[in-house]
Amino acid sequence: MKTLSTLLIAMLFNLSAHSQISGKLVSTGGEAVGFATVSILKNPDSSAVRSVLSDESGNFVLNGLPNGNYILKVSSLGYATWFSHSFVLNAAQPNYNAGIIILTAASKQLGEVLIRARKPLVQQLAGGLQVNVQSSLMAKGSSVLQVLQRSPGVVIDPQHSGISLNGKSGVMVMLDGKLLRLTTAQVSALLNGMSADDVDKIELLSTPPARYDADGNAGLINIVSKKNKKTGTSGSVSASAGYGKGEKGSTDLNLNHNSRKWSQRLSYSYYRSRSYALLQAEGTENVGIIGGQTAFHYNGESKPLSNYHGFGGGLDFRPDSAITIGGSVYYDITIDQNNNHNFGNYLLPDTNLVFDSQLAGNNHTRYLHPSLYLEQNISKDQKLNIDLDYFSHNSNGLTQIQSNFSNSLFGEIQRNVANANIKVGVVKLDYTNTFSKQLRLESGLKSTYTRSRSTAGIEKLVGDKWVNIGAGTSNDLGTKEFIGAAYTIINWQPDSLFNISAGARYEYSRNSTDQSLNAAYLIDRRLSKLFPSVFLTRKLNTSDELQLSYTERVTRPSFADLASYVSYNDPVSVFTGNPGLKPTITHNLKLAFNRGDYLFALMYSRDINPILGTQIMPGPTAGLVYLIPENADLQNNITFQATIPIKATPWWEMSYGFLGGVHHYEISYFPQLLKKTYFGYNLNFTESFKLPRNYALELSGYYNSSAYDSNYRSAGNGVVNFGFKKELSGQSGTLQLSVSDVFSTAIYRGQMGLLTTDAFNSKVRVNYNPESRSFPIIKLSYSRSLGSNNKASRKNSGTNDEQKRL
Template identity: 25%
Template sequence: MKTSIILFLLWGLSFTVSAQSKPGHISGRVLDEHQKPIEFATVALVSASVDSAFVKATYTDPTGAFAFESLNEGRYRVKITFVGYQNAASPVLVLTPNQPATDMGSIALQPQTKQLSEVVVTGQKAVIEQKIDRMVLNVDALPSNAGATALDVLEKSPGVSVDPNGNVSLKGKKEVMIMLDDKLTYLSGDELVNLLRSMNASQLNQIEIMTNPSAKYDASGNAGIINIRTKKQTVQGFNGTLTLGLGYSPYFKSNDGLSMNYRSGKVNTFFNYGFIQNNGYFNIETHRNFLDANGLKTGELNQSAHRINQNQTNNLKLGMDYFASARTTLGFSLTGFYNPQRPTGETTTRLTDGNGKVDSTLSTPSSGQALWRNGAINVNARHTFGEASAGREISASADLLTYNASNAQNLVTNTYSSDGALLSQLPLRGDIPLDITIFTAKVDYMQPLGQYKFETGVKTATSNTNNQANYFLTTNGVEAPDYGLSNQFKYHESINAVYSNLSRQVGKWYGQLGLRYENTQYTGHQLGNPEKPDSVFVRHYSNLFPTLFVSYKANERNQFVVSVGRRIDRPAYRDLNPFLSIIDRYAYSTGNPFLRPQFTNNFELSHTYNNFLTTTLNYSRTDGFITETLQKQGDVIVRSVGNIAIRDNVGLAISMHLPVTSFWSANLFVNGAYTAFNGTVADLPFQASAFSMNLNLTNQFKLGSGWAAEVSGFYHGRNRDEGQAIIRSISQLSLGLSKQLWDKKASLVFNVRDVFHSQISREIQNFQNVVSTANFTRDTRVANISFVYRFGQSIKGGAARARTSAEDEKDRVKLQ
């Protein structure tokens, strides 16, 4: 089945590439009434000879430029549309052998002044935009995203993958900083997955992917930043979107959302709510062979874990913007997340000796009740100065976030002999609360200095974590605390930063030089109990993070960009906790209080051709690479974390966007990377390397009469994950069909994700005479039908909403 998917994706690539072979060329530039470039205007090329038949379509780039390549000789017209402006059309343009190219120069659009009676989408965005410092995925551009979740959208984004534990990778590297509207989610693992699954795709505007951010951004995340932007309306009047979705895998699911926006005069208010009922399963099949020094098998473990989770997620955001003047904006927002869960499951473990004879069998049924809650408040302000100080701007933002989790666990470990007789029964109850409080504040200032632009800013972030694990054993009907398993860990961290950027445009050249300083201080305190001593550790360090960004626009069709940057990845809070916790009878995990941050130097060279083909060559070296380590202690596997190695990564990425025909457009992303590790694990030399390849392909089809279809898929090749584990290839193929209704005020969408249920994660590990394989399966094949209705009245206008300050700490809260 994987072969079929790969062949299909490559067939789409071959057809796409073959569409470029003819000499004709038409170009131009779209400006607004103030002679400023308009980005994202829709430019259509039609025949002037055959009843205005559609030929091609494209979109203007950040400079307002557009171009049509590979045209036949003939007579054409160009039609330009952009929401809020009057349509424009060119006179007849004639391409001949003697004049195969036409430059239309600058075309100025005039604004519309008529109020619209309803919110109607009049143009279609490109699925992927390649900007000078980032790649942008426009969520609404894919019909199948209607009724999907934010996680579904993220998994389909170019170069992005999500593993079974919810860890997000970008171009094969897991150290990604996840942001939501320019501030971090402060979550990882299952909690981040639950948050993203609670957000309906109809609430999202764009996914921004930045692999080498400037000094203005927090230095965390060596793989870069993924910024999820939600929709923000600042137009006069009332408008909103209602989304209703129903899905089915082996279990029924629902996906609903409501967003509303009202602006009257200087006040803009907004409200967003998302609800998802997501009942699903998660299976893990584990097989371990234990070998002696000669490679002969001495024992075997086979483990099967099946988990069903009843999961409700609720997501709320509301707030207000006050436009005090044309230059000053004040705002605040409140967000909340409420996620009750009821997990049930059973784990069966069978142990055999080297001859295959069953030694014992363990059966561990489990049940629980969990509740995850958070609340956040943000206040922000922005002011731009008058004409005498044109270009000067100051903004400030502050965030207070609280997280609270409760997790009640009940499990019983039943041990059976080889003949099936019950040997022992061990009931265990767990009460695992968690409280996190985070405060962040920042100020940014920008000012022209002659022909230069100067930016500077400061940020402070503090976090306090209180993580408890209280376990109770029942013996002869009497419950008592198990101090050997119980633990309480408190963590305090403070990060203070200052940065500066200096940039200048000189002809075809643009350069930006930046420097960021960050000081980190943290304290960890493991509280003692009658069986364990009290322990405290304190760390502090300061670092500089330079960035360099240079671009050269050779002509209207060729642009080159070079970027260099240094980044840091701090240990997750939980990874510093030295407490030893039990995963099962044969697997433990523990943190490492001596864990150091890892540092990465990134280098990138990219070339963009005609705004549709971008090629990027990148290299990075990570010192003190942090990864999971595995060690064998008797018949137990201990999972920990450590700074094990130097990691070198070199990669080549190709991104392509093409309107193939009048009804078919394609987007392709291919990334190949070579990764090498050189270090030590458990005081033994460790060297490993691997080549990996990722491929994403999305095909869109306009079928007429408001119908549209989508065929999309991805393939992630075999790779080495963080050193010790080899991850086998994984693939997915998804289909979507949509119908626009009621003059595009509503849409009905049907889609099936992971049609062949091929999105199964498999890994292999070989260490200290233990060979381990594991398969992770979840209900990724989902059929979904959704209805989206857009309502209200609006006219064009308004200023952008101010950014918030929380941009780094949330991504390092590792709760599972």
């Protein structure tokens, strides 16, 4: 890591040592052509290196280019695309002045242009970063959750199925702009079954604008699937097979047919993974249910098997150029088989209790998402979108536990029942009006209604009957939630260099329970609040840009966090919810600076009542340990983020990312007030090598420093991944080999009880070893495009930039 840090610093101080390209754009009439796209392409493969916009006088400058052989490309709406002759930048000729470039008016027919452009892995957005998934060799054969784990600022906790962004855990996940109102564990399971082959990009929005839901104090992660709008019939097929400590396999098929008026699409995905994990814990705690202060040693060996089937389809109709009507449906089935072996001992002053248990069970999950939409161009300046969505999530789980440990509340044979039924309806309307080149209005309304029913509990076998083991270990909960929202955003660009986007989102929410076995779980809560957002952007020159933003957000407790489940953990503890949880209100301030493709940001956030998961607390049953979410008092974060892409040679590209800062939190639910300030950071890197004969290599990895969460300290951890790709001749497809966690370094260590004393005087050390700790996960993947996709891509590539701008 010391070597990597030194390299990063050296790169920052040597950006200006590279070459420069400049010039001026004019029309045939001699008028300046402002805001045209000027791109640098490698010669001879025409892959994109970097691009800028010309200023209002038509001048452009591109800095920080490594030595190499290049082609200059200029494109602008209304003008024919212009290409230069090839030229060389080297030590003898570090600069290239293209002089005055004359652009001619575009004709109605554009000739065929072949450009093999590769998007940068990471790009800056107004509200955060964008990861272009298909720019990574590791995407093939990976799940979406695995791609997220390799994204800058994202940390996945495999032990608790947690997802954090920029050091904060309150992140909400969207799929194609649709918020997934599921628990963190349910979202992790859904993303772990989804193939990354179907994903175009992932937006990491730490400060989303007002058009997005205000949920998520850490921001939003928006997963955007691939979309094909090319005319004709096309598609893709991919398959992968692999092994870690268990078999892996996936297959993916996409078919599209587009005509002038109709578009149809079908997809199918299958994912299978047999995995492995080992949890080791030892320490001391005061557990009244087995006799008081005890020293324990505990091992939990897990061998889960997951099978996932996903089906998708869609139909769009364009009766004329102004209206598009469409609909889609997505359905998936996930079957998880649990096979756990837990063993250990509890040493009391006068006895040693030996613990040995087997857990076996199945969890069936079904997820359905139909949607309808209407897009209408009311005029050339006004656009209306209407979306109707319905989500249905059903899960049924039954786990049987057989144990020799009958000295506690639990019997020798128990079972854990967990059933959930969640239904969500969403109506959304968005309207945009472009009054002039300087002024644009965005506004919208949204209504979300959610009903859920959950039954959960732990039962023991008495004779031939299953009975509840006691108070506080079962629950039957029905819930309702309504959220109504309205937003308005004004975008004002007084000149070509300055832009202001100011908006606000008003949300009213009410969530309540309509039945429960426990009066403590009766909930009726309302929240009415205005969430402002302001974004100021200033172009310093053709390559540098400065942005300042302020946003407010909220994190509402999920129904699972509040009370909807009780599940078995070990003979002395259970997982459950907390009906007293409060929503988290977050204030975000961000200063961002871009120099070409180099991205930098300084962020400050303040959370009031941040929600912390899995805290050790007392509960209704005396002496039993309850693992529940709780509210801290506050949390402050000051973080710095940098993304640095480097093109060392035409065949070697690098990308380095850094996220680090100071975190401070205060907690008052312990016997004594806990205050903690610490520094934490995350590093990630990608090295891509383009080899002769269509071979390519990729090295990637990340390192997370040690961090603190409540009364728990996690040690640093990191992994290195490897990818190898071969593009087969004759458009026969792509073959790829990937190795995750090459050196088997993925281990998660932690210590509980270092900072203060909890209600059970817990002092615990934990080691969690995922599957790759035993052996790297190796996968071989094959993918191929089908139909007219390649041909259409070639004919349209010359106008892709203009189509995106339109």
